[in-house]
Amino acid sequence: MPGPDKETDLTERIEAFLSDLKRGGSGTGPLRGSAETARETTALLRRITAQARWSSAGDLMEIIRKEGRRMTAAQPSETTVGNMIRRVLKIIREEYARSRGSSEETDQQESLHKLLTSGGLSEENFRQHFAALKANVIEAINELLTELEGTTDNIAMQALEHIHSNEVIMTIGRSRTVESFLKDAARKRKFHVIVAECAPFCQGHKMATSLSEAGIETTVIADAAIFAVMSRVNKVIIGTQTVLANGGLRAVNGTHTLALAAKHHSTPLIVCAPMFKLSPQVRRLTNEPDFYNFCEILSKVNVHCPVFDYVPPELITLFISNIGGHAPSYIYRLMSELYHPEDHEL
Amino acid sequence: SRFSDIQPALFCNLFIAVLHIFARQTEGKELTKEEKQRLRKEKKQQKKSKEKKDEKASQESEKEKKPVSSASPASQPPTQPITPKAVPTLVPVPASETPAPADKPAKSKAEMKAERRARQEAERASKQGKKGEVGQQAAPGKPKAPPSELQPVVKRLPEHVQVDNPEVLKKLAKKLERQQVSYRYIPLRSDYGYKVSLFSHLHQYSRKAPLTQQLSIPSTVIHPAIVRLGLQYSQGIVAGSNARSVALLHAFKQVIRDYTTPPNEELSRDLVNKLKPYISFLNQCRPLSASMGNAIKYIKKEISNIPSQCKEEEAKSKLLNCIDRYIDEKINLAAKAIAKSSIEKISDGDVILVYGCSSLVNHILCEAFEKNRKFRVIVVDSRPRLEGREALRRLVQRGISCTYVLISAVSYILPEVSKVFLGAHALLANGYVMSRVGTSQIALVAKAFNVPVLVCCETYKFCERVQTDSFVSNELDDPDDLIVTRKGKTQLEHWQEVPSLGLLNLVYDVTPPDFVDLVITDLGMIPCTSVPVVLRVKNVDQ
Numbered sequence: 001m002p003g004p005d006k007e008t009d010l011t012e013r014i015e016a017f018l019s020d021l022k023r024g025g026s027g028t029g030p031l032r033g034s035a036e037t038a039r040e041t042t043a044l045l046r047r048i049t050a051q052a053r054w055s056s057a058g059d060l061m062e063i064i065r066k067e068g069r070r071m072t073a074a075q076p077s078e079t080t081v082g083n084m085i086r087r088v089l090k091i092i093r094e095e096y097a098r099s100r101g102s103s104e105e106t107d108q109q110e111s112l113h114k115l116l117t118s119g120g121l122s123e124e125n126f127r128q129h130f131a132a133l134k135a136n137v138i139e140a141i142n143e144l145l146t147e148l149e150g151t152t153d154n155i156a157m158q159a160l161e162h163i164h165s166n167e168v169i170m171t172i173g174r175s176r177t178v179e180s181f182l183k184d185a186a187r188k189r190k191f192h193v194i195v196a197e198c199a200p201f202c203q204g205h206k207m208a209t210s211l212s213e214a215g216i217e218t219t220v221i222a223d224a225a226i227f228a229v230m231s232r233v234n235k236v237i238i239g240t241q242t243v244l245a246n247g248g249l250r251a252v253n254g255t256h257t258l259a260l261a262a263k264h265h266s267t268p269l270i271v272c273a274p275m276f277k278l279s280p281q282v283r284r285l286t287n288e289p290d291f292y293n294f295c296e297i298l299s300k301v302n303v304h305c306p307v308f309d310y311v312p313p314e315l316i317t318l319f320i321s322n323i324g325g326h327a328p329s330y331i332y333r334l335m336s337e338l339y340h341p342e343d344h345e346l
Numbered sequence: 347s348r349f350s351d352i353q354p355a356l357f358c359n360l361f362i363a364v365l366h367i368f369a370r371q372t373e374g375k376e377l378t379k380e381e382k383q384r385l386r387k388e389k390k391q392q393k394k395s396k397e398k399k400d401e402k403a404s405q406e407s408e409k410e411k412k413p414v415s416s417a418s419p420a421s422q423p424p425t426q427p428i429t430p431k432a433v434p435t436l437v438p439v440p441a442s443e444t445p446a447p448a449d450k451p452a453k454s455k456a457e458m459k460a461e462r463r464a465r466q467e468a469e470r471a472s473k474q475g476k477k478g479e480v481g482q483q484a485a486p487g488k489p490k491a492p493p494s495e496l497q498p499v500v501k502r503l504p505e506h507v508q509v510d511n512p513e514v515l516k517k518l519a520k521k522l523e524r525q526q527v528s529y530r531y532i533p534l535r536s537d538y539g540y541k542v543s544l545f546s547h548l549h550q551y552s553r554k555a556p557l558t559q560q561l562s563i564p565s566t567v568i569h570p571a572i573v574r575l576g577l578q579y580s581q582g583i584v585a586g587s588n589a590r591s592v593a594l595l596h597a598f599k600q601v602i603r604d605y606t607t608p609p610n611e612e613l614s615r616d617l618v619n620k621l622k623p624y625i626s627f628l629n630q631c632r633p634l635s636a637s638m639g640n641a642i643k644y645i646k647k648e649i650s651n652i653p654s655q656c657k658e659e660e661a662k663s664k665l666l667n668c669i670d671r672y673i674d675e676k677i678n679l680a681a682k683a684i685a686k687s688s689i690e691k692i693s694d695g696d697v698i699l700v701y702g703c704s705s706l707v708n709h710i711l712c713e714a715f716e717k718n719r720k721f722r723v724i725v726v727d728s729r730p731r732l733e734g735r736e737a738l739r740r741l742v743q744r745g746i747s748c749t750y751v752l753i754s755a756v757s758y759i760l761p762e763v764s765k766v767f768l769g770a771h772a773l774l775a776n777g778y779v780m781s782r783v784g785t786s787q788i789a790l791v792a793k794a795f796n797v798p799v800l801v802c803c804e805t806y807k808f809c810e811r812v813q814t815d816s817f818v819s820n821e822l823d824d825p826d827d828l829i830v831t832r833k834g835k836t837q838l839e840h841w842q843e844v845p846s847l848g849l850l851n852l853v854y855d856v857t858p859p860d861f862v863d864l865v866i867t868d869l870g871m872i873p874c875t876s877v878p879v880v881l882r883v884k885n886v887d888q
């Protein structure tokens with residue numbers, strides 16, 4: 001019987017994905033880039049839409065929310081999972097609204113009148129059944145997948161607008177987005193890149209070897225020398241793990257120092273981040289530390305090894321995403337286009 | 347360079363040949379003072395007349411990679427470097443080269459100095475933009491004018507920041523030649539690996555190729571204590587500005603103990619000249635620090651102040667006492683004074699952040715702990731030196747509770763910190779603090795979080811140089827130190843084979859004075875900008 005088989009198959013896949021997420025965070029499994037995670041999450045959500053049993057949009061949203069909560073709980077630091085879930089929820093809402101026939105604009109506008117009369121709760125309960133909803137939603141998710149596949153290339157295409165010749169560019173750690181950004185610019189321009197190695201994982205080394213193989217003049221420096229060489233740097237281009245709702249960043253360890261040094265020398269700080277990294281979270285006061293034993297630890301010593309840094313939006317000059325460049329003060333607006341306010345808390 | 351392989355082999359053969367020739371010539375004869383003087387005067391004449399010719403000739407020879415070039419064989423026979431062609435002309439060199447202390451040289455030295463200065467002004471005017479700032483030499487600058495006069499600054503740019511200038515390298519090679527006493531060569535250490543273009547004016551050596559491997563055996567020019575010291579410096583066994591100065595002074599004590607004045611020589615002149623090749627050698631092993639420079643200045647001054655009628659034993663014991671007193675006063679007592687003032691700044695419940703391993707800061711913290719102050723320490727460390735682990739070990743042994751982080755986690759941990767204590771390698775005359783690379787970064791982040799930054803520094807580390815960034819005068823360490831293995835893979839293992847990849851391992855950086863709130867010295871607590879005042883006061887004392 002196709003029904004139960006499909007269901008078990010679906011649950012298996014979900015379980016496999018969850019365990020992958022858990023392993024990826026602990027460092028034992030293969031380290032995945034966020035683009036991959038986003039794509040896999042979206043593919044999985046498409047499968048859920050196709051194979052799970054639901055009759056109305058509300059059901060589907062419930063199912064997705066439930067699975068989404070499990071996924072984010074498996075790996076809290078991997079925010080792209082949550083972001084994709086919220087995107088899909090927004091897609092479902094939109095498709096539902098379109099099927100109902102009401103224009104999108106009136107739904108999205110939060111006028112003062114609407115706030116007062118609705119009493120804070122939406123009147124929609126998404127209970128109506130539409131036959132074409134499934135197909136529409138799956139089509140929309142496919143569009144999303146295409147968008148995801150093209151993000152790195154879209155960002156890289158903008159490289160020549162931001163890099164002139166004979167520049168000295170600084171970056172930290174390893175970001176696939178920044179790597180392709182710089183490689184694309186290197187095809188037409190000659191410039192010099194300084195990579196801060198980002199101890200203790202020293203991801204910067206891999207970035208440097210990969211850039212130098214593309215023929216870019218690269219120099220590797222220790223983290224301690226960031227301020228010392230900053231006076232000769234023209235631009236700082238970094239990637240990030242998450243872009244927060246206020247325009248700040250959750251980026252790899254050492255980025256805050258880099259941002260402060262750039263601010264001191266008035267060097268522009270450019271962040272290359274695709275849209276799927278935009279998260280409606282705000283900064284959490286507790287950092288998730290990742291303990292990495294690289295030295296003999298005496299019994300009386302505490303060792304801290306945080307993985308991420310928070311960078312406030314005042315230190316950032318520009319965001320480059322697959323839909324163009326934005327100032328940090330514009331991020332909140334983009335977020336309202338991507339996610340529905342009710343989905344901020346899954 | 348490829349020549350460095352060939353040269354040692356050639357030298358061994360040449361030494362023996364040259365020695366034979368020389369021994370035959372001056373068997374059992376010692377040149378008298380007058381003869382030496384005459385030869386030096388001759389040399390001076392030759393130099394003056396051939397000066398302009400030499401400049402033009404040397405321009406063409408800039409292409410040569412050999413540090414020792416044979417650019418001007420004809421014009422300057424007295425200072426001919428050892429090359430295969432030059433063996434016969436080498437012979438008259440030693441006669442004029444042996445430093446001849448006499449009563450008259452005081453005058454001719456001044457004349458020569460004036461000449462040299464005039465020459466350098468001309469050179470400087472002809473070159474564009476190579477000399478951006480004045481630097482001070484380690485050699486003793488005689489403080490003639492009283493400090494109330496503003497002295498005209500005619501200082502030479504130190505050699506170690508002119509690596510990209512082949513003329514300077516040539517001059518250094520000649521200087522090393524001149525300083526040898528029995529024709530054993532003090533080799534010029536060759537650079538290693540690809541240098542980042544911003545730093546092509548600095549040396550970059552490999553730790554795996556210490557200078558001592560290039561020395562011939564036995565080396566009668568360099569005292570064995572100095573050879574050992576040089577090796578310890580280049581391998582990083584003795585590190586830290588206080589440790590290096592103390593080791594240097596102890597080695598000099600040994601040298602003085604083993605020294606005997608040759609006949610017809612004065613101790614005050616000859617000993618200073620004996621020390622010059624040692625200092626050049628140590629400079630080649632690892633560039634001298636500001637504290638070492640000041641210590642050397644002090645010793646040279648003490649030696650030249652010894653009255654000529656003093657007996658040798660008495661003079662030597664006097665010098666040894668001077669050195670002991672210097673170490674005591676400037677380092678040990680200063681540390682005690684600084685600790686006393688700093689303890690007032692440490693209150694109960696403090697969380698103190700320290701960076702790397704500064705002997706002075708460790709001393710302060712241990713003293714404060716002895717006086718029963720309750721605080722805890724956060725030790726910040728950085729690759730590739732990882733000196734913080736040593737500081738951590740010392741503090742934990744005393745029982746102080748510590749936390750350990752890498753420098754990239756500084757902005758994570760700084761909200762907990764109440765004070766930052768930093769050590770210094772030198773304090774520059776414009777108020778900048780020269781210290782281990784990463785110090786300026788910590789000061790920057792501390793300023794952003796409004797945490798007070800205190801720098802602890804003894805006054806003997808104050809230096810008259812001025813500097814605004816970390817590029818013009820710095821030290822490049824072995825670039826291979828940055829290579830590391832993570833998860834079984836060494837990414838940068840073959841960095842030399844990739845033409846566009848460079849590794850940069852800086853040792854020092856300068857912290858602007860607006861990041862530093864207070865400097866604690868043995869003369870009291872001063873702001874960063876009062877450094878030139880202290881220097882002026884010290885000059886008056888001397």
